[in-house]
Amino acid sequence: MNSINDYLNKIICGDCIEVMQKMPNKSIDLAVTSPPYNLKNSTGNGMKDGRGGKWANAALQNGYSHHDDCMPHEKYVAWQRKCLEEMMRLLKDDGAIFYNHKWRVQNGLLQDRQDIVSGFPVRQIIIWHRNGGINFNKGYFLPTYEVIYLIAKKNFKLAPKANALGDVWDMGQDLNNPHPAPFPVELIERIIGSTTAEIVLDPFMGSGTTAVAAKNLGRKYIGIDVSPEYCQMAEERIKKGHFNGKKQQDLLSLFPQDCSV
Numbered sequence: 001m002n003s004i005n006d007y008l009n010k011i012i013c014g015d016c017i018e019v020m021q022k023m024p025n026k027s028i029d030l031a032v033t034s035p036p037y038n039l040k041n042s043t044g045n046g047m048k049d050g051r052g053g054k055w056a057n058a059a060l061q062n063g064y065s066h067h068d069d070c071m072p073h074e075k076y077v078a079w080q081r082k083c084l085e086e087m088m089r090l091l092k093d094d095g096a097i098f099y100n101h102k103w104r105v106q107n108g109l110l111q112d113r114q115d116i117v118s119g120f121p122v123r124q125i126i127i128w129h130r131n132g133g134i135n136f137n138k139g140y141f142l143p144t145y146e147v148i149y150l151i152a153k154k155n156f157k158l159a160p161k162a163n164a165l166g167d168v169w170d171m172g173q174d175l176n177n178p179h180p181a182p183f184p185v186e187l188i189e190r191i192i193g194s195t196t197a198e199i200v201l202d203p204f205m206g207s208g209t210t211a212v213a214a215k216n217l218g219r220k221y222i223g224i225d226v227s228p229e230y231c232q233m234a235e236e237r238i239k240k241g242h243f244n245g246k247k248q249q250d251l252l253s254l255f256p257q258d259c260s261v
């Protein structure tokens with residue numbers, strides 16, 4: 001496959017770098033993704049060796065079905081930078097990446113993922129405030145936010161009025177999705193709807209949330225995931241549809257004409 005048309009509205013099961021390397025330069029408008037966070041390479045003992053602690057009940061205690069989420073830090077950073085490089089190569093000159101990640105404290109120091117994004121054209125950081133969560137011990141406040149790096153090529157512009165959304169977004173988690181770390185559909189609808197992108201790529205597609213949101217908004221998607229189970233999950237969700245209790249027509253009329261909050 002080397003024409004972008006061969007990839008449209010497809011979920012491809014494979015390693016994202018290998019798949020992206022076959023895709024043509026400047027062929028997509030937007031990448032929206034949440035990579036594995038390498039959470040099991042952690043100074044918090046429970047997540048690392050399963051003894052419990054603050055991560056005792058975390059959904060990702062066992063990693064993903066085909067990725068253990070426990071790489072040496074330097075290797076993880078190099079991998080993520082390579083993924084971002086490939087996404088940048090695939091983006092048109094007015095394209096952008098919405099790259100979701102989590103900041104954390106390791107050995108008393110802030111791990112703010114600067115080592116991953118440095119040198120890429122980070123334009124803005126959006127805070128995704130998740131409204132609650134589960135687990136955690138009495139020594140820690142419940143973590144409720146993640147960050148979304150907007151990494152934008154020079155000619156990228158938001159859809160009309162989308163700038164009124166601000167940079168702190170309150171969105172609950174999707175508690176009905178069996179994937180261990182899914183996006184809520186609403187979050188991705190907001191991202192895609194804030195742009196005029198026609199072709200949206202998610203190289204870490206998981207349960208297919210980016211595809212579902214793109215389809216809801218009448219855009220085209222390309223999804224990649226290394227796990228056959230999650231790819232199957234994504235296919236089923238896309239087929240079934242997920243409209244947050246709204247009709248697709250209502251969603252289409254919300255974006256991008258009126259993104260006011």
Ligand SMILES: C[S@@+](CC[C@H](N)C(=O)[O-])C[C@H]1O[C@@H](n2cnc3c(N)ncnc32)[C@H](O)[C@@H]1O
Pocket residue numbers: 014015016017033034035036037064065066067179181182183184203204205206207208209210224225226227230
């Ligand atoms: C944070 S999850 C993404 C969840 C997704 N946003 C959703 O809403 O379901 C990260 C995903 O990356 C996938 N993954 C891990 N290594 C990969 C690789 N080398 N290539 C493609 N996907 C990979 C995992 O299987 C997992 O589904």
